[in-house]
Amino acid sequence: MNWNRKDLIAIQDLQPEEIVHILDTALTFEEVGQRDVKKVPALRGKTMVNLFIEPSTRTRTSFELAAHRLSADVVNIMATASSITKGETLKDTALNLQALHADIIVIRHSSAGAAKFLADRLNVSVINAGDGAHEHPTQALLDAFTIRQKKGRIAGLNVTILGDILYSRVARSNIHLLTKLGARVTLAGPSTLVPRVFEQMGCRVCYDIEEAIADADVINLLRIQHERQRQTMFPSIGEYAAIFGLTKERFARTKPDALIMHPGPINRGVEIDSDLADCKRSVILQQVSHGLAVRMAVLYLCAGAQPAEEAA
Amino acid sequence: MDRALTRMAHEIVERSEDMGKIVLVGIQGGGVRLAQRLAAKLQEILGKPVPCGMLDITMHRDDLSLRKKPPVARQTNITFDVTGKHIIFVDDVLYTGRSTRAAMSEITDFGRPARIQLAVLVDRGHRELPIRADYVGKNIPTSKEQKVRVLAEEVVVE
Numbered sequence: 001m002n003w004n005r006k007d008l009i010a011i012q013d014l015q016p017e018e019i020v021h022i023l024d025t026a027l028t029f030e031e032v033g034q035r036d037v038k039k040v041p042a043l044r045g046k047t048m049v050n051l052f053i054e055p056s057t058r059t060r061t062s063f064e065l066a067a068h069r070l071s072a073d074v075v076n077i078m079a080t081a082s083s084i085t086k087g088e089t090l091k092d093t094a095l096n097l098q099a100l101h102a103d104i105i106v107i108r109h110s111s112a113g114a115a116k117f118l119a120d121r122l123n124v125s126v127i128n129a130g131d132g133a134h135e136h137p138t139q140a141l142l143d144a145f146t147i148r149q150k151k152g153r154i155a156g157l158n159v160t161i162l163g164d165i166l167y168s169r170v171a172r173s174n175i176h177l178l179t180k181l182g183a184r185v186t187l188a189g190p191s192t193l194v195p196r197v198f199e200q201m202g203c204r205v206c207y208d209i210e211e212a213i214a215d216a217d218v219i220n221l222l223r224i225q226h227e228r229q230r231q232t233m234f235p236s237i238g239e240y241a242a243i244f245g246l247t248k249e250r251f252a253r254t255k256p257d258a259l260i261m262h263p264g265p266i267n268r269g270v271e272i273d274s275d276l277a278d279c280k281r282s283v284i285l286q287q288v289s290h291g292l293a294v295r296m297a298v299l300y301l302c303a304g305a306q307p308a309e310e311a312a
Numbered sequence: 313m314d315r316a317l318t319r320m321a322h323e324i325v326e327r328s329e330d331m332g333k334i335v336l337v338g339i340q341g342g343g344v345r346l347a348q349r350l351a352a353k354l355q356e357i358l359g360k361p362v363p364c365g366m367l368d369i370t371m372h373r374d375d376l377s378l379r380k381k382p383p384v385a386r387q388t389n390i391t392f393d394v395t396g397k398h399i400i401f402v403d404d405v406l407y408t409g410r411s412t413r414a415a416m417s418e419i420t421d422f423g424r425p426a427r428i429q430l431a432v433l434v435d436r437g438h439r440e441l442p443i444r445a446d447y448v449g450k451n452i453p454t455s456k457e458q459k460v461r462v463l464a465e466e467v468v469v470e
Binding site for chain 2: 001002025028037039042046070301
């Protein structure tokens with residue numbers, strides 16, 4: 001398998017073999033994370049810029065740590081503390097970063113397509129850390145890595161994604177990845193947040209939580225995104241929890257080896273019972289650890305070698 | 313090849329003061345199987361097992377950014393504590409010496425070995441660094457344009 005991309009924009013663009021290659025490479029980095037010296041010199045001398053136009057703590061920290069462990073230098077730029085508030089366009093900000101000889105730009109933006117916009121215009125590697133409701137590829141990759149670690153495979157598994165699908169880039173990236181690798185995906189939640197149109201992506205859409213999780217091998221819970229939500233999507237948080245929350249009673253009726261996943265941050269008592277979040281079958285914190293290995297793999301693959309056009 | 317490995321195993325035993333400290337580390341990819349075979353030979357001679365690990369040096373290479381494509385990373389498996397040990401790196405071909413340099417800097421991330429030695433099946437010359445092998449299966453003079461391939465057949469040794 002040869003990796004030829006300088007950017008990672010969307011899971012939708014990737015071939016199944018490319019996805020598997022990232023997951024295999026991440027295994028190497030998972031091992032590095034267990035050493036005494038958790039650092040390798042693979043990206044020594046490279047500079048990564050975290051360009052976060054939309055706030056994020058865990059993804060940014062994860063990318064930052066991943067870069068440190070590859071010996072790259074890291075600069076963080078937050079929207080609130082940058083020239084973006086002074087009216088500079090995204091393209092100009094990025095061109096300035098490129099002029100400072102940055103090698104990798106990790107971008108989080110509230111508009112879908114922002115990462116692709118930059119990737120098409122810059123020579124540096126662009127990694128999408130979430131663009132609007134479009135994609136969040138590294139989250140889907142770390143979810144897949146966790147499923148592979150726990151279940152040994154992805155093909156043939158039943159994965160249920162529960163909650164706010166409509167506004168979720170995590171859901172979209174996960175749907176693309178899981179269907180490409182042969183899993184059966186079920187989406188469930190209030191009909192306002194899980195429109196039937198998702199069936200066109202090859203998923204089953206289901207409005208009864210009991211039915212949706214009955215034969216699931218993996219239950220991936222998504223947070224209700226207050227910041228993207230309009231008031232009219234469902235009557236109240238309490239009602240959502242009562243009808244779609246993963247309660248102990250509901251979880252007791254699932255397969256005995258079903259896993260609980262959640263991209264975080266979790267709202268205890270809303271999409272998941274507090275006790276369930278801490279139970280043995282919850283792999284929420286392992287997802288966070290795996291995120292580091294997966295992001296190291298992505299940075300290594302996209303920026304580890306010379307860009308194709310220069311090397312040619 | 314079997315005779316060369318047997319001779320190397322005997323040389324290792326002959327030259328080491330404390331066999332209890334010896335550990336073999338195969339360099340991915342050609343060195344791993346050789347290290348396992350050498351470990352089996354040492355066990356035959358000594359009557360007790362010799363620890364054997366594997367090291368992937370991809371992340372420590374100095375030519376990463378010169379390549380057009382990122383090389384595939386492989387498994388590293390060092391299950392023992394290397395501090396105070398006499399490590400013997402095992403590789404199939406010794407050429408520029410850059411793999412050995414990368415292996416040396418990587419192994420120090422796991423601890424501080426008392427000594428590091430190098431065993432190679434083939435030494436083809438053209439060193440670019442001040443590195444030499446301690447145990448050599450065969451010296452094969454080559455030109456830089458040539459390629460050396462080590463073809464090994466898996467034989468079950470009882």
